[in-house]
Amino acid sequence: MILSLLVSLWPSLSQSAPLKFVDEVGRKVAVPFPPRKIVSLAPNITEILFKLGLDREIAGVSIHCNFPEKARRKIQVGSYINLDFEKITFLKPDLIIATGAGNTRDMVGRLEKLGFPTYVIFPKDFDGILQSIDHLGKVVDREKEAAAIIQEMKRRRERVIERTQGLPRPKVFLQIGEAPIVTVGKGSFADSLIDLAGGENIARDEKKMYPRLGMEEIVKRSPEVILISSMNPKGDYRRLLQEWSRWKVIPAVRNDRIHLIDSDLIDRPAPRIIDGLEEIAKILHPEQFKK
Amino acid sequence: MKIVTLKRVTLISIFLSLLLVAVILLSITVGSVKVGPARSITILLQSILGLKGEGTETERAIILSLRFPRAILAGLVGAGLSVSGVIFQALLKNPLADPYILGVSSGAAVGAIVAILMGLSTLSFGLPLASFIGSLLTIAVVFYFGRQDGKIHPNTLLLAGVITGSFLSALIMFFLSVSQKEELHTIIFWLMGDFSFSNYQAIRVIFPYILLSFLFLYSRARQLNLILSGEENALQLGVDVENLRLISYLFASMITAASVSVCGLIGFVGLIVPHSVRLIFGPDHRLLIPCSALVGASFLIASDTFARTLLAPIELPVGVITAAFGGPFFIYLLRTRKVVKTL
Amino acid sequence: MIEVESISFRYHKEWVLQGVSFQVGRGEFVGLIGPNGSGKTTLLKTLYRLLSPQQGEILFEDVPLKRMSRTDIAKKIAVVAQEAYPLFPFRVIEIVLMGRSPYLGHLVFERERDLEIARKAMEWTEILPIFERPIDELSGGERKRVFIARALAQEPEVVLLDEPTANLDIHHQSEFLDLILSLNRERGLTIVMASHDLNIASEFCDRLILLHEGGIYKAGTPEEVVTEENIKTVYGCGVWVDKNPISGMPRINLLKKGVRKSGTLERD
Numbered sequence: 001m002i003l004s005l006l007v008s009l010w011p012s013l014s015q016s017a018p019l020k021f022v023d024e025v026g027r028k029v030a031v032p033f034p035p036r037k038i039v040s041l042a043p044n045i046t047e048i049l050f051k052l053g054l055d056r057e058i059a060g061v062s063i064h065c066n067f068p069e070k071a072r073r074k075i076q077v078g079s080y081i082n083l084d085f086e087k088i089t090f091l092k093p094d095l096i097i098a099t100g101a102g103n104t105r106d107m108v109g110r111l112e113k114l115g116f117p118t119y120v121i122f123p124k125d126f127d128g129i130l131q132s133i134d135h136l137g138k139v140v141d142r143e144k145e146a147a148a149i150i151q152e153m154k155r156r157r158e159r160v161i162e163r164t165q166g167l168p169r170p171k172v173f174l175q176i177g178e179a180p181i182v183t184v185g186k187g188s189f190a191d192s193l194i195d196l197a198g199g200e201n202i203a204r205d206e207k208k209m210y211p212r213l214g215m216e217e218i219v220k221r222s223p224e225v226i227l228i229s230s231m232n233p234k235g236d237y238r239r240l241l242q243e244w245s246r247w248k249v250i251p252a253v254r255n256d257r258i259h260l261i262d263s264d265l266i267d268r269p270a271p272r273i274i275d276g277l278e279e280i281a282k283i284l285h286p287e288q289f290k291k
Numbered sequence: 292m293k294i295v296t297l298k299r300v301t302l303i304s305i306f307l308s309l310l311l312v313a314v315i316l317l318s319i320t321v322g323s324v325k326v327g328p329a330r331s332i333t334i335l336l337q338s339i340l341g342l343k344g345e346g347t348e349t350e351r352a353i354i355l356s357l358r359f360p361r362a363i364l365a366g367l368v369g370a371g372l373s374v375s376g377v378i379f380q381a382l383l384k385n386p387l388a389d390p391y392i393l394g395v396s397s398g399a400a401v402g403a404i405v406a407i408l409m410g411l412s413t414l415s416f417g418l419p420l421a422s423f424i425g426s427l428l429t430i431a432v433v434f435y436f437g438r439q440d441g442k443i444h445p446n447t448l449l450l451a452g453v454i455t456g457s458f459l460s461a462l463i464m465f466f467l468s469v470s471q472k473e474e475l476h477t478i479i480f481w482l483m484g485d486f487s488f489s490n491y492q493a494i495r496v497i498f499p500y501i502l503l504s505f506l507f508l509y510s511r512a513r514q515l516n517l518i519l520s521g522e523e524n525a526l527q528l529g530v531d532v533e534n535l536r537l538i539s540y541l542f543a544s545m546i547t548a549a550s551v552s553v554c555g556l557i558g559f560v561g562l563i564v565p566h567s568v569r570l571i572f573g574p575d576h577r578l579l580i581p582c583s584a585l586v587g588a589s590f591l592i593a594s595d596t597f598a599r600t601l602l603a604p605i606e607l608p609v610g611v612i613t614a615a616f617g618g619p620f621f622i623y624l625l626r627t628r629k630v631v632k633t634l
Numbered sequence: 635m636i637e638v639e640s641i642s643f644r645y646h647k648e649w650v651l652q653g654v655s656f657q658v659g660r661g662e663f664v665g666l667i668g669p670n671g672s673g674k675t676t677l678l679k680t681l682y683r684l685l686s687p688q689q690g691e692i693l694f695e696d697v698p699l700k701r702m703s704r705t706d707i708a709k710k711i712a713v714v715a716q717e718a719y720p721l722f723p724f725r726v727i728e729i730v731l732m733g734r735s736p737y738l739g740h741l742v743f744e745r746e747r748d749l750e751i752a753r754k755a756m757e758w759t760e761i762l763p764i765f766e767r768p769i770d771e772l773s774g775g776e777r778k779r780v781f782i783a784r785a786l787a788q789e790p791e792v793v794l795l796d797e798p799t800a801n802l803d804i805h806h807q808s809e810f811l812d813l814i815l816s817l818n819r820e821r822g823l824t825i826v827m828a829s830h831d832l833n834i835a836s837e838f839c840d841r842l843i844l845l846h847e848g849g850i851y852k853a854g855t856p857e858e859v860v861t862e863e864n865i866k867t868v869y870g871c872g873v874w875v876d877k878n879p880i881s882g883m884p885r886i887n888l889l890k891k892g893v894r895k896s897g898t899l900e901r902d
Contacts, residue, residue: 080472178412179477180487180606214487214599214606216353220324239412246490249352294727297743384721513742517732521718527682528788529708529736574722577742 021139024122024132025100027108031117034141035095039077039088041107042099045121046071047270048133049097051149052142059091067264067272083107088116095119097136101269123269125192130154132269153274157196160281163288164198170284172199173223173252176210176263178240181218185211189273190229190266197281199225219249225284226252229263259283295575303578307585314589315366318596319358323603326350335359361489364497365595365609366588368486368554371501371546373568373587376561377579378508378543381515382536383445390547390561393452393540397459398429399551400482404466407477419493419552426548429455434540443536483608484557486595493553500549504542505584511535512576519574559613560591563621570624590617635660635824636681636792641690643676650676651687652848658826660791663818665835666828667859668845669869674828677845678796681826682711708736712785714778715796723770726780730755730765733787748787755786759813775806782813793817795827799834811838836860836883844868860884 018030039060040046046065049058055070060077075091078084080102088096093116098108100122111118119139121132130150137146172194174184184190185206194201202221203211228240237260248254261283265276282289319335320328326346334346334354346354375390383392390396402425406418433455437448463482470478508515514535517525525532547561564587565579572582594612601607636658643651651673658664666674679685680692683699692699694710712733733755734748744752756762759779769777778798785793795814799807815838817823829835835842836856843853846868852859862875865886874887 177473177476180480180485182476212606214323214603215357216322216324219349219352219357222349239415246356247352249348294731294749295743300743386721510740510742513735513738516724516728517735519721520724520729520732523684523715524713524717526684526704527708527711527713527715528732529703529705531704569722574724575728 018117021119021135023119024135025120027118027120029117029119031119031139032094035093035139037091037093037095038140039091039093039096040065041077041083041096041103042080043067043071043264044268044270045097045099045136046074047268047272048136049140051271052133052137052140052145054140054142057140059093060088080104081107083110085110085114089114095139097121097139099269124187125189126157126196126273129189129269129271129273133271149271153271156274157277160197160277164281164285167198167285167288169198169200170224171202171221172225172227172284173202173218173221174227174229174266176229176267177212180212181215182210182212184267185209188267189269190276193266193273193277193280194284196277197284199280199284215247219247222249222251224251224255224257226250226258227261227280227283228258229261229266257283295573295578300578300581303572304581304585307582307589311366311585311589311592314592315359315362318362318592319354321596321600322353322358323600324349324353326353331358356490360491360494361486361595362592364489364494364553365486365592367494367497367501368550368557369560369564369587369589369591370505370584371497371550371587372557372561372591373564373583374505374508374580375543375546375550377565377568377576377583378515378539379561380565381519381576382539382543383449384519385445385449386566387562388449389558390543390550391456391556391558393433393448393544394429394456394459395426395433395544395547396551396556397456397463398425398427399423399548400556401425401459401462401466402428403481403552403555404463404478407474407481408466408470416492419496422552423548426544426551429459430541430544430548442533443540445536448540481555484555484610485606486554486609487599487606489554497549497553501546504546505580507538507542509577509580511538512580515539515576516574557591557610557613559610559617560587563617564590567621567624635695636826637693637696638681639691639693641680641687641692643673643680643685643687643689650848651680654690654845654848654850656843656850656853658792658824660824661818661822663815663825663838663840664827665839665842666826666845667830667832667835667842668851670830672845672868673848674830674845675796678713678794678826678828681792681794682713683707705736705739708788710790711792711794712788712790713794713796714781714785714798715794716800717777717781720769723768725766725768726756726761726772726783727752727765729769729780730783730787733784736788751789752783752787755783758786759783773806774802775809778802778806778810779813782810782817786817790823792824792826795825795829797828797830799829799831807834814838832860832865832886833878836885837878837881856884860886 019033021029021031023029036057037059038049038057040049040058041062043062043065046061047067050068050071058074061071061074063076063079065071077087081104096111096116096118098118098120100120108118108120121135123129123132130153133146133149137143174190174194176182176184183203184201185203185208187209191201191204202223203213226244241258244253244258252258261279265272265279316332320331330345331354334351337344338355372390379388379390379392380386399422403418403422406421411417433452436451437443439447467475467478514530517528517530518532518535522532565583568583568586569579572578594616595609598607598609598612638654638656640653640655641651642649642653654677666677668674676685680687686700730752731744731748734744734751738744756765759782761776761779761783764776769780799810802810811834814825818825839856841854842856842859844851844859844864851868852864860875862873865871865873874889875884876887878885
């Protein structure tokens with residue numbers, strides 16, 4: 001215990017003066033540079049940090065952080081809405097990274113008051129994710145790695161767009177909630193993925209980001225593909241499939257085009273969003289992606 | 292006004308039944324998808340008569356698999372909750388009583404929440420079953436504590452029920468606080484009460500409970516009148532008060548448990564329908580029970596129809612509508628007639 | 635007709651009635667009198683088995699009361715007691731018809747015969763014109779008559795009355811008692827009335843039973859029971875007893891404190 005304390009103190013001796021950054025919601029943050037102890041408050045942030053090559057520097061994560069496997073073994077500091085401030089104080093991080101889509105303003109405010117530099121990212125779409133990766137790369141001193149990741153993601157996106165260009169766009173219904181039935185509307189990541197993958201989200205024009213659709217509406221809009229996002233880790237999907245099978249009037253049901261998709265891939269603004277995009281594209285246009 | 296005879300009850304029941312049928316037909320003709328009224332009704336009639344014909348597959352799916360079972364289930368639950376409210380008001384001699392006052396609904400909620408937290412889907416058979424079991428346990432506990440000197444005593448029962456309900460509510464809050472986001476959403480949605488998952492299986496399951504309970508309770512309707520004039524009076528007139536209280540408690544609770552297990556907690560119906568019907572048709576249970584059932588059914592079907600069409604395609608929770616429409620109507624009744632004599 | 639054999643009753647630890655024995659003959663009009671807490675109401679309640687004595691037995695026409703079913707008791711014995719405020723007010727006819735309950739068993743609706751009996755009961759108590767009025771709109775006197783009508787609808791042989799004239803003004807008291815008396819004299823109903831009004835009991839009852847601390851102090855005709863000594867012992871209060879000049883029945887007169895002391899109370 002004392003040894004690890006000494007070890008953790010050592011690096012801070014080689015840190016230079018704090019660098020000033022402006023985060024994605026306009027806040028000025030002074031970060032001891034490079035940050036050696038970083039706490040992530042959301043799973044997408046954790047994924048980005050690991051992808052950038054950090055591991056030892058990640059001192060704490062949220063309880064939702066489940067990827068990569070190594071993240072599960074890190075110290076947990078709380079959920080989106082409930083932070084264990086004591087633990088954070090104990091960890092004494094150089095930098096805390098929060099997301100505008102999940103962590104609350106109050107939480108960030110409190111962290112500020114406690115003297116912890118907190119950097120907030122707030123990606124709103126695919127390009128926003130790329131930008132966040134870029135910003136974080138700068139903040140944690142991994143600019144080169146960030147650039148490489150961004151380039152790779154761009155390349156793969158281009159490939160998907162190329163392969164699906166000009167093809168007929170099947171009508172897609174993405175179910176992320178079971179009771180009530182919730183889907184994705186304009187402004188959500190999943191919606192933009194469907195669009196990029198060459199499909200047409202039947203809830204695209206709904207004003208809410210996560211609208212509820214009644215069964216009647218869904219029947220009326222007759223989707224050709226149904227994607228079920230695995231929202232409930234303990235859920236029983238056979239049941240769900242059984243439920244859908246009652247509605248043979250829907251083309252997607254009739255033609256057996258109901259697919260499960262990992263929700264972490266399509267609604268988490270992290271590098272794996274590109275995996276999500278490719279998966280959806282494969283489902284929508286299987287002929288284009290046969291190896 | 293005449294006295295309550297079989298003939299009078301039958302006539303009024305027929306009239307209210309016609310009203311109910313009209314409400315059902317109306318409800319199947321409206322929805323977010325436009326199917327003409329004539330078409331809707333034809334589809335329904337043809338299906339009942341076993342004929343085929345009208346309507347595209349989509350239209351038939353919407354009318355027969357969505358709107359009709361929804362109306363029937365809402366009707367059943369509306370009838371059940373209303374009758375249950377009548378019985379509890381008589382049993383507890385309390386005009387503020389509703390089907391949830393003895394904690395049965397909280398027990399059902401705990402059962403449902405536990406099922407949801409264990410990963411059971413709302414659509415599975417397990418969830419309503421868990422909810423029903425929760426109710427049954429609550430019924431047993433409240434019954435056990437509601438006795439004084441070995442007999443059911445209205446005030447003791449009320450106390451036992453309210454305390455048990457409070458305890459269960461605390462349990463519900465505990466569960467809510469430790470739930471994840473997705474589970475939370477599902478739980479809250481269930482708690483608000485909803486008919487969007489109505490299907491024939493649910494109807495088949497709860498129909499026998501509600502019918503059986505209704506018949507048992509109706510056979511005691513006359514004695515229920517007596518019990519309202521005081522326990523000593525009822526006893527001296529030859530009524531087995533203890534037995535009557537037991538039957539009332541059990542069957543009214545069963546109805547509540549069955550209703551809540553299929554659609555969550557829908558409030559207000561069990562309180563205002565009995566009072567409103569009583570104000571119009573009088574306190575005699577032989578008329579009050581069937582009228583409450585029929586009026587309650589129509590009321591809930593109408594409320595649910597409003598809930599799903601008022602702000603289409605957004606569906607409001609049906610409990611919002613029952614309160615919004617039931618409340619003012621009840622106030623109107625209060626001002627034009629008297630509800631209850633001084634207590 | 636009714637035989638009370640040495641009954642004792644207690645609610646909790648204290649005995650409220652101890653070793654009470656008496657008889658009520660068919661057609662008698664018996665009054666139960668005694669101070670508050672002497673057990674009048676409790677005794678009345680045992681007579682229709684609302685309460686069961688822990689010791690002793692009550693026989694109704696030689697059949698032990700505890701062997702009779704509630705319905706059987708209700709067909710023989712009717713009770714007119716204090717009624718609580720109705721929660722949901724029923725109408726007169728509905729309340730009178732409730733008296734038919736012992737005869738209806740599992741039936742949900744009354745039969746023609748029941749309606750007929752109810753009608754007759756209301757005629758007798760002269761409330762037929764108001765049969766449709768809700769009970770809470772009636773005066774105290776009218777309400778009492780409704781409950782008597784209900785009792786009559788039970789076609790009983792015995793009517794038990796618990797403090798029936800309490801809260802009634804003298805007009806209604808008189809009306810009520812006339813009615814009871816005619817039920818007794820003209821219809822042959824046996825009446826047992828618990829009353830705290832000694833003069834009414836004395837005037838109207840054939841026999842009186844004076845209760846004192848859970849036991850019978852004196853039973854007999856009003857002349858035998860209503861005496862200054864008895865009243866003094868049981869009620870702890872000095873009164874002047876004379877005869878009602880018209881009926882000849884004993885009459886109790888309360889005197890002011892000063893008068894009691896100075897006036898001549900000693901009689902022969």
